[in-house]
Amino acid sequence: MPGVRRKARGTLEGWGRQSVAGSEVRSEDLVRATRDAPLSRGLGRSYGDASLPPPGAPRAVNTTRADRILAFDERTGRLRAEAGLSLFELNRVLMPRGWFTPVTPGTQFVTLGGMVAADIHGKNQHAAGDFGDHVTALRMRVADGRVLECRPTLEPELFAATLGGMGLTGHILEVEAQWERIPSPWIHQYSRRIDDLDAFQQALVDAAADWPFTVGWIDSTTRGAHLGRGVLMCGRWAEPSEAPARFPRSTLRARLPVDLPGWALGRTSVRAFNELYYWRHWRREAEGLVRPEAFFYPLDALRDWNRAYGPRGFTQYQCVLPHEAGPSSARRLMEVLTSRGGASFLTVIKDFGREGPGLLSFPRPGITLALDIPVRDDTQALVDALNETVLDAGGRIYLAKDAFTRREHFRAMEAERLPAFEAVRDAWDPSRRLRSALSVRLFGDPA
Amino acid sequence: MNVVFLGATRGMGRALARQMAERGDGLFLLGRAADELERSARDLDARGAAGPVGTARCDLEVPEGFGAALDAAVDAFAGAGGLGVVVVTAGVFATQDALEDDPALLERMLRVNFANTVLFCEAARARLLEAGGGTLCVFSSVAGERGRRTVVLYGASKAGLSRYLEGLDHRYRGRGLRVVTVKPGFVRTDMTEGLDAPPFAGEPGPVAARVLRAIDRGAPVVYAPAPWAAVMAVIRRLPRAVMRRVRF
Numbered sequence: 001m002p003g004v005r006r007k008a009r010g011t012l013e014g015w016g017r018q019s020v021a022g023s024e025v026r027s028e029d030l031v032r033a034t035r036d037a038p039l040s041r042g043l044g045r046s047y048g049d050a051s052l053p054p055p056g057a058p059r060a061v062n063t064t065r066a067d068r069i070l071a072f073d074e075r076t077g078r079l080r081a082e083a084g085l086s087l088f089e090l091n092r093v094l095m096p097r098g099w100f101t102p103v104t105p106g107t108q109f110v111t112l113g114g115m116v117a118a119d120i121h122g123k124n125q126h127a128a129g130d131f132g133d134h135v136t137a138l139r140m141r142v143a144d145g146r147v148l149e150c151r152p153t154l155e156p157e158l159f160a161a162t163l164g165g166m167g168l169t170g171h172i173l174e175v176e177a178q179w180e181r182i183p184s185p186w187i188h189q190y191s192r193r194i195d196d197l198d199a200f201q202q203a204l205v206d207a208a209a210d211w212p213f214t215v216g217w218i219d220s221t222t223r224g225a226h227l228g229r230g231v232l233m234c235g236r237w238a239e240p241s242e243a244p245a246r247f248p249r250s251t252l253r254a255r256l257p258v259d260l261p262g263w264a265l266g267r268t269s270v271r272a273f274n275e276l277y278y279w280r281h282w283r284r285e286a287e288g289l290v291r292p293e294a295f296f297y298p299l300d301a302l303r304d305w306n307r308a309y310g311p312r313g314f315t316q317y318q319c320v321l322p323h324e325a326g327p328s329s330a331r332r333l334m335e336v337l338t339s340r341g342g343a344s345f346l347t348v349i350k351d352f353g354r355e356g357p358g359l360l361s362f363p364r365p366g367i368t369l370a371l372d373i374p375v376r377d378d379t380q381a382l383v384d385a386l387n388e389t390v391l392d393a394g395g396r397i398y399l400a401k402d403a404f405t406r407r408e409h410f411r412a413m414e415a416e417r418l419p420a421f422e423a424v425r426d427a428w429d430p431s432r433r434l435r436s437a438l439s440v441r442l443f444g445d446p447a
Numbered sequence: 448m449n450v451v452f453l454g455a456t457r458g459m460g461r462a463l464a465r466q467m468a469e470r471g472d473g474l475f476l477l478g479r480a481a482d483e484l485e486r487s488a489r490d491l492d493a494r495g496a497a498g499p500v501g502t503a504r505c506d507l508e509v510p511e512g513f514g515a516a517l518d519a520a521v522d523a524f525a526g527a528g529g530l531g532v533v534v535v536t537a538g539v540f541a542t543q544d545a546l547e548d549d550p551a552l553l554e555r556m557l558r559v560n561f562a563n564t565v566l567f568c569e570a571a572r573a574r575l576l577e578a579g580g581g582t583l584c585v586f587s588s589v590a591g592e593r594g595r596r597t598v599v600l601y602g603a604s605k606a607g608l609s610r611y612l613e614g615l616d617h618r619y620r621g622r623g624l625r626v627v628t629v630k631p632g633f634v635r636t637d638m639t640e641g642l643d644a645p646p647f648a649g650e651p652g653p654v655a656a657r658v659l660r661a662i663d664r665g666a667p668v669v670y671a672p673a674p675w676a677a678v679m680a681v682i683r684r685l686p687r688a689v690m691r692r693v694r695f
């Protein structure tokens with residue numbers, strides 16, 4: 001089973017490995033465990049401090065033992081389950097029967113609660129929206145202690161604020177969502193080398209018309225004319241006639257047994273990796289069947305890969321830049337990175353087709369970029385500079401990834417949406433019992 | 448196979464019941480809280496149990512209900528191959544300090560873990576023999592192997608249970624009743640939440656897989672997680688004078 005990593009005694013960490021003082025209590029009984037808790041967390045795959053408790057209430061609930069499927073309708077695909085159930089487990093149980101999550105992130109070691117709270121998006125954002133678009137009901141414990149059900153038509157404000165609300169509106173106890181029928185458990189993949197960033201953005205938009213799944217990997221180490229060269233990957237579920245009759249074998253998963261030293265992912269090795277990745281795709285185009293695990297979860301193949309970044313950890317910087325800002329804004333962002341000598345081990349690019357359903361959902365129409373940045377002395381300055389570029393473009397950042405953004409920048413990016421979100425919290429939790437290390441840092445919640 | 452389960456709602460029982468469901472076994476759940484039973488039954492349905500998983504109320508603190516609860520299970524399996532296995536993972540734990548401080552808690556722990564579990568097993572044993580034999584699998588503990596300063600009272604309840612199960616196996620194996628005694632070491636469940644985990648602490652999933660193999664083979668004793676078999680082989684042989692000094 002996927003586990004949550006615990007660092008030294010008395011500290012908790014996010015996936016990027018920065019830690020805070022705190023502890024977590026695991027229980028199968030979420031109704032009991034959440035009674036006075038400030039925050040729930042799932043598998044801790046958010047990179048920054050979203051899943052970490054605030055200093056003044058350092059005990060969070062870990063939901064992963066609350067993992068029962070409460071109902072699954074084989075005719076309609078309607079699922080109801082406890083919030084700590086992992087996507088890994090759901091895929092293991094339901095994929096062989098022809099059902100898959102309507103939206104998946106790039107790892108299956110996430111919980112349903114985490115998928116709702118971050119309103120996660122996937123390679124099909126342009127076609128299927130966010131996970132929250134497929135959630136039909138939530139059972140929650142709210143700040144005043146009540147346990148209640150909410151839906152788009154029942155306590156609609158609470159429901160909308162909870163999708164993408166990063167756990168700040170209540171503890172999610174149960175999730176009801178619509179699963180999707182798949183014609184076969186295989187993916188038909190098409191991939192193509194792309195020469196530069198402008199071409200990439202166009203290619204993503206073009207591919208969106210033909211493919212339900214699209215994503216790009218870009219080489220963040222090349223400057224100048226070839227800045228943003230990379231590989232575009234598109235996919236769709238294979239039809240039974242194209243797919244092998246057998247069920248794809250799971251290759252999960254080696255563990256990275258020790259922390260690598262900090263230099264292991266230094267500039268030279270990052271450059272080598274990126275170069276290699278680009279030229280591995282030596283043919284301009286490739287097409288064929290792949291396992292869904294290889295397509296959706298390449299990083300899950302090596303568990304605990306975050307330890308490769310050494311003890312200081314890393315941060316992922318993910319933003320979305322509106323289409324209105326033009327293709328040059330993505331170029332400016334990459335230039336901020338490269339001009340500061342920053343190199344991102346893995347840089348992902350993807351177009352978003354629509355606004356998310358939650359009051360603070362991350363996605364909106366535009367281009368999203370995700371950069372993995374090892375933490376160094378100048379990381380704060382780099383994130384500040386990236387944020388200024390995003391602000392200029394009218395974009396926003398993804399809270400599930402963030403660890404370094406300053407409150408002023410966040411408030412400026414969210415000037416339009418934040419009041420509505422905070423109004424819901426004022427109504428349901430005026431004294432801010434529910435809060436996190438992230439909400440103290442960005443929302444100005446009491447510590 | 449058709450399994451009656453007391454304690455499938457949580458912990459190792461939940462994990463074991465799931466592995467049975469996933470290979471298509473029939474299940475019938477007994478437990479003290481109707482809504483918890485219902486939620487676990489639906490989970491097992493979704494994971495592939497043969498036929499809808501039935502439930503009946505059965506509280507280990509109320510021995511008067513044992514017979515009726517087991518009969519409900521026997522009836523449910525009547526036409527579907529009959530009763531084959533009874534599993535008991537239900538049990539309670541409290542620290543030595545808590546038990547020393549609270550005689551009422553101590554009395555309840557001793558009654559539930561020993562007297563009432565034995566009564567439940569007697570009722571189950573009778574029905575299994577009536578069905579022509581089968582397997583009775585009961586969770587005791589490594590804590591019952593030696594007298595240890597940190598678990599004197601809980602250990603005593605499990606020591607009594609282990610001896611009973613050993614005797615039962617000797618008495619009835621010839622008539623087709625196989626008794627499987629499970630002796631878990633430290634396993635991370637709600638029962639042990641907040642306690643310091645020793646080396647070789649395990650997770651419910653792998654423990655359940657090991658127990659399921661033991662049930663299938665009819666092994667009389669199984670230690671889990673696996674390293675505890677070796678650890679206990681040493682501890683069983685330690686001289687008393689040494690046991691008096693060890694701190695765990």
Ligand SMILES: Cc1cc2nc3c(=O)[nH]c(=O)nc-3n(C[C@H](O)[C@H](O)[C@H](O)COP(=O)(O)OP(=O)(O)OC[C@H]3O[C@@H](n4cnc5c(N)ncnc54)[C@H](O)[C@@H]3O)c2cc1C
Nearest residue numbers: 042043044045046105106111113114117120121166167172
């Ligand atoms: C390799 C990798 C790839 C990823 N790819 C993507 C991607 O493609 N798209 C994407 O959108 N995200 C992606 N992510 C981010 C990840 O999907 C989200 O951070 C997700 O929220 C993690 O789920 P979790 O169960 O680990 O939640 P945690 O990290 O434990 O928590 C995340 C947030 O959800 C809240 N939360 C969790 N459970 C509950 C609950 N029961 N009630 C209330 N609040 C709760 C927490 O308070 C916290 O704010 C990726 C992460 C990794 C490590």
Ligand SMILES: NC(=O)c1ccc[n+]([C@@H]2O[C@H](COP(=O)([O-])OP(=O)(O)OC[C@H]3O[C@@H](n4cnc5c(N)ncnc54)[C@H](OP(=O)(O)O)[C@@H]3O)[C@@H](O)[C@H]2O)c1
Nearest residue numbers: 454456457458459506507537538586588631633634636638
């Ligand atoms: N965890 C360990 O490290 C460890 C080590 C050695 C031995 N053991 C033994 O292994 C067994 C299982 O342990 P676990 O850790 O899986 O425990 P657990 O997670 O606490 O689960 C205990 C189960 O017993 C049920 N139960 C408790 N009291 C009951 C009662 N009065 N009537 C009916 N059912 C009752 C619970 O049902 P509800 O849903 O109603 O609560 C639950 O399903 C126990 O006998 C324990 O003593 C455990």
